[in-house]
Amino acid sequence: MSLAIQLPAREDQMEFNLRIWEQMLADPELAKVEGRIETDRHGRIIMTPPPGPAHGGRQADIAFLLRTMLGGRIITECPISTSDGVKAADVGWFSDARYAQAFDRRFFLEAPEICVEVISPGNTRREMEETMELYFDAGAVEVWFCDEDGTMRFLEPEGLLEKSLLCPDFPPTIEA
Incomplete structure (x- = not known):
């Protein structure tokens, strides 16, 4: 006899993510924890320590440049419901229209048009590729x-771009 285990459909995963995230937000002990908290598709908590100064500085610079160049809504540590739980993009850029439809008081039901990850020493290539796929699956355009040296890479679902299509004047390098 064979037992086939099916993963939940995206809608079911979204409801599961909502339920787990609400429980986490209501937990006073978790509210005291520094660093990033995410979940996996099973609702398990994934915690990482706070980033170093260079990481935070680049994150802030990217957010500032996006806000200045594109307007819209900028969210740092942007919580997004994905097929693998709730993930937090370092920076998310939303057009006003997408923000209005994706916003939920707990997390975003759809990824921002631009999801940015600032690479840390502990990140692996495979981890970042998986994260990228999750963001695209959740609706990211780029x-x-x-x-780590501040070099920017811009991708769309089809692959690497020479420059961003949504923000073509964005600089190719962010200083530390």
């Missing part, structure tokens, strides 16, 4: 990576 995913950007800021490498």
Whole structure:
């Protein structure tokens, strides 16, 4: 006899993510924890320590540049419901229209148009590729990576871009 285990459909995963995230938000002990908290598709908590100064500085610079160049809504540590739980993009850029439809008081039901990850020393290539796929699956139009040396990489679902299509004047490098 064979036992087939089916993963929940995206809608079911979204409801599951909502339920787990609400429980986490209501937990006073978790509210005291510093660092990033995410979940996996099973509702398990994934915690990472707070980033270093260079990481936070690049995150702030990217957020400022996006706000200045595109307007819209900028969210740092942007919680997004994905097929693998709730993930937090370092920076998310939403058009006003998408923000209005994706916003939920707990997390975003759809990814921002631009999801940015600032690479940390502990990140692996495979981890970042998986994260990128989750963001695209959740509706991101572009995913950007800021490498440890500040070099920006811009991607769409079809692959690497020479520059962002949504923000073509964004600089190719972010200083530390």
